[in-house]
Amino acid sequence: MRELARSHTEVAPATAVRLVAQREIDTRLRTRSFVMSTAVIIAVLAGYLLLQASLFSDAHRVDVGLTGQATSIAGPLQVAGKAVGLEVHTTQVGDRTAARAKLEADELDAVVFGNPAEPEVLVRSELDDRLRAVLIDIARQQILTGELAKAGVTDPRAVLAQASQADVEVTTVAPAGAEHGQRLGIGLIMVFLLFMAISTYGTMVAQGVVEEKASRVVEILLATVQPWQLLLGKVVGIGLVGLAQLVIVAGVGLVMAVASGVVTLSGVAIGALIWGVVWYVVGFFLYATLFAAAGSLVSRQEDVQSVVTPVTIVLTLGFVVGLNLMLQNPDGTGVAALSHVPLLSPVIMPGRITAGQVAGWEIALSLIVTLAAVVALTWLGGRVYHNAVLHTGSRMRVRDALRGTR
Amino acid sequence: MPEHTLAISGLHKRFGQVVALRDVGFTVRPGELFGFVGSNGAGKTTTMRIVLGVLNPDAGEVTFGGAPITRQVRTRIGYMPEERGLYPKMKVADHLVYLAELHGLSSVDARAATQRWLGRLGLDHRRGDEVQKLSLGNQQRVQLAAALVHEPDLLVLDEPFSGLDPVAVDVMSDVLREEAARGVPVVFSSHQLDLVERLCDRIGIIAGGRMVAVGSVEELTASAGAELEVVAPQAEPDWAANLPGVTVVAEEGPRTVLRLAPGADDQAVLHAALATGPVTGFTRHRPSLVELFRAVVTEDGGGSRHA
Numbered sequence: 001m002r003e004l005a006r007s008h009t010e011v012a013p014a015t016a017v018r019l020v021a022q023r024e025i026d027t028r029l030r031t032r033s034f035v036m037s038t039a040v041i042i043a044v045l046a047g048y049l050l051l052q053a054s055l056f057s058d059a060h061r062v063d064v065g066l067t068g069q070a071t072s073i074a075g076p077l078q079v080a081g082k083a084v085g086l087e088v089h090t091t092q093v094g095d096r097t098a099a100r101a102k103l104e105a106d107e108l109d110a111v112v113f114g115n116p117a118e119p120e121v122l123v124r125s126e127l128d129d130r131l132r133a134v135l136i137d138i139a140r141q142q143i144l145t146g147e148l149a150k151a152g153v154t155d156p157r158a159v160l161a162q163a164s165q166a167d168v169e170v171t172t173v174a175p176a177g178a179e180h181g182q183r184l185g186i187g188l189i190m191v192f193l194l195f196m197a198i199s200t201y202g203t204m205v206a207q208g209v210v211e212e213k214a215s216r217v218v219e220i221l222l223a224t225v226q227p228w229q230l231l232l233g234k235v236v237g238i239g240l241v242g243l244a245q246l247v248i249v250a251g252v253g254l255v256m257a258v259a260s261g262v263v264t265l266s267g268v269a270i271g272a273l274i275w276g277v278v279w280y281v282v283g284f285f286l287y288a289t290l291f292a293a294a295g296s297l298v299s300r301q302e303d304v305q306s307v308v309t310p311v312t313i314v315l316t317l318g319f320v321v322g323l324n325l326m327l328q329n330p331d332g333t334g335v336a337a338l339s340h341v342p343l344l345s346p347v348i349m350p351g352r353i354t355a356g357q358v359a360g361w362e363i364a365l366s367l368i369v370t371l372a373a374v375v376a377l378t379w380l381g382g383r384v385y386h387n388a389v390l391h392t393g394s395r396m397r398v399r400d401a402l403r404g405t406r
Numbered sequence: 407m408p409e410h411t412l413a414i415s416g417l418h419k420r421f422g423q424v425v426a427l428r429d430v431g432f433t434v435r436p437g438e439l440f441g442f443v444g445s446n447g448a449g450k451t452t453t454m455r456i457v458l459g460v461l462n463p464d465a466g467e468v469t470f471g472g473a474p475i476t477r478q479v480r481t482r483i484g485y486m487p488e489e490r491g492l493y494p495k496m497k498v499a500d501h502l503v504y505l506a507e508l509h510g511l512s513s514v515d516a517r518a519a520t521q522r523w524l525g526r527l528g529l530d531h532r533r534g535d536e537v538q539k540l541s542l543g544n545q546q547r548v549q550l551a552a553a554l555v556h557e558p559d560l561l562v563l564d565e566p567f568s569g570l571d572p573v574a575v576d577v578m579s580d581v582l583r584e585e586a587a588r589g590v591p592v593v594f595s596s597h598q599l600d601l602v603e604r605l606c607d608r609i610g611i612i613a614g615g616r617m618v619a620v621g622s623v624e625e626l627t628a629s630a631g632a633e634l635e636v637v638a639p640q641a642e643p644d645w646a647a648n649l650p651g652v653t654v655v656a657e658e659g660p661r662t663v664l665r666l667a668p669g670a671d672d673q674a675v676l677h678a679a680l681a682t683g684p685v686t687g688f689t690r691h692r693p694s695l696v697e698l699f700r701a702v703v704t705e706d707g708g709g710s711r712h713a
Contacts, residue, residue, distance in 0.1 A: 011509065019507050023496075026500075027496065211494075215494055216487060216489040217492050217493055218491065219458075219460055219491055220492075222460055223458040223460055223480060224480060390460060
């Protein structure tokens with residue numbers, strides 16, 4: 001016969017929270033759905049990067065065929081092309097028939113005939129504007145060289161070289177940098193990943209709360225742990241699972257982006273990843289108790305969607321508006337203002353940090369405001385959860401949940 | 407072992423306009439099996455949830471070993487809620503280990519206790535299965551294991567026998583007896599009154615949120631009075647009508663059924679019967695718990711609960 005246990009070992013709050021969090025991680029991290037969803041997101045990201053990589057190289061490369069006299073401009077063409085960001089590849093082409101065939105086969109973008117001073121260009125449908133400018137420039141130089149020689153200039157090339165050195169000196173007030181496009185791209189991907197992570201795992205918190213209510217296991221749990229311990233453990237556990245996915249996806253994405261050459265600014269990308277993690281933690285805590293409170297109002301899985309939707313709408317609003325404003329101008333006042341609004345900041349601010357120019361004090365201010373909101377909403381959400389989690393049957397009104405006592 | 411007595415006193419609870427409990431109180435001593443019976447909605451579940459601290463009473467208190475039930479004490483209670491609840495997708499053994507740890511057992515102890523209860527309840531071969539894949543009867547067994555896995559000092563079980571097959575009822579009865587035998591006070595509610603009568607040391611009947619009877623089966627049935635069946639072939643009609651403390655229930659030829667008021671003397675009835683001539687039958691019926699329950703519940707009625 002067993003003896004009555006004499007030692008009343010109370011469960012320390014930290015232990016209770018750890019046990020609850022551990023259960024969430026154990027039951028979610030090793031599941032097929034976690035592996036599958038991670039793989040799918042990575043696949044989508046890889047597809048996007050491949051598309052970017054091909055667009056990137058296509059947009060800057062031209063293949064030019066040269067015939068007869070025009071063969072002599074191969075060198076100047078490459079040099080002048082580089083100056084306007086064109087990667088010019090030249091090949092020698094036999095005659096017009098061969099040129100036509102190669103153009104039709106898409107092996108060449110343009111073929112140049114005749115005298116360099118009066119070039120004739122054969123293209124499939126239209127001539128790239130930059131290539132046209134380069135060709136005109138070369139023709140002008142040819143003409144100038146001839147005219148200068150006629151005018152008795154002994155060394156026309158020296159004059160031309162001097163002329164070609166002329167440049168405009170540019171001083172920027174707010175430098176966007178050559179990496180502007182890349183920064184914007186990284187920022188947008190980060191915004192997207194954050195939105196996905198917070199909404200997916202936030203909804204999971206609501207579903208988890210309802211699962212416990214629907215299965216009534218919550219009554220057994222609350223007989224031994226306090227509501228706040230159960231709530232905190234759940235939020236921390238699911239939050240960590242979400243964080244693991246975010247880091248895996250963003251990390252793999254980063255490696256792919258750098259390896260494929262789409263992203264050359266690995267420093268910026270790593271910075272974006274770090275800020276992304278920081279804002280995920282803050283943003284997830286901000287939304288998780290809201291999701292949990294929403295979930296605690298209902299008792300059946302079928303009803304989760306209806307209570308979660310208002311929360312998701314706010315999050316989606318931040319995502320859509322933030323994305324659009326950022327595409328227009330990542331340094332615009334609209335984005336700047338929204339990046340300080342607590343429920344929108346976790347999605348918008350990290351994008352802004354990567355894509356635009358943000359002062360340190362702005363980040364600090366936004367973080368402080370958001371953390372204050374986390375405290376306020378955790379208190380509110382915790383109260384709703386505490387009062388509603390044992391309520392079964394019909395949907396509970398938020399007002400009753402805020403006021404009620406058990 | 408007075409330190410393990412559960413004492414409930416003066417509980418009041420009101421939900422909106424409905425008074426769920428009025429001055430509910432009873433005690434359950436160590437090693438005692440206490441049957442808590444009452445109609446649906448009488449207040450059994452509300453009382454149990456208050457004991458577990460899942461619900462707060464408007465007034466009254468619950469003590470265990472003389473001290474109010476604190477959170478620390480609460481982790482030492484084994485609880486089976488009326489609405490069964492386990493995570494459907496968790497594996498049986500994992501689930502029990504989790505609950506044991508939440509109740510303060512170390513990981514090693516939790517595993518050992520899980521192993522022991524799975525064996526005791528014949529669930530060893532299902533340990534790796536998800537709870538939802540088990541039959542309802544087996545889910546009930548897991549639920550019982552969940553209430554017992556942390557070796558509680560007090561058991562509070564809401565309808566532990568509902569939905570069990572006869573074999574499982576026997577297993578459950580044995581387990582409850584064993585737990586009581588090691589000194590644990592056991593409170594359980596049930597609608598199966600024959601089972602309660604057979605199993606329990608003491609019984610509490612609740613009706614309309616009020617305790618209408620508390621005591622051992624003998625005490626309750628004795629106090630409720632007994633029925634006498636007398637067969638006296640030569641007796642005149644109404645021969646028993648004027649005996650003190652006696653009500654005539656039925657008279658059919660030589661057979662007379664009488665109800666004795668509590669404390670009334672059955673020997674006086676026998677003398678009176680013998681005075682009429684030969685007595686060929688004299689039987690005393692103790693009312694069964696079912697009859698007693700019907701009597702007190704209809705008498706006290708569930709009605710007029712609105713404040």
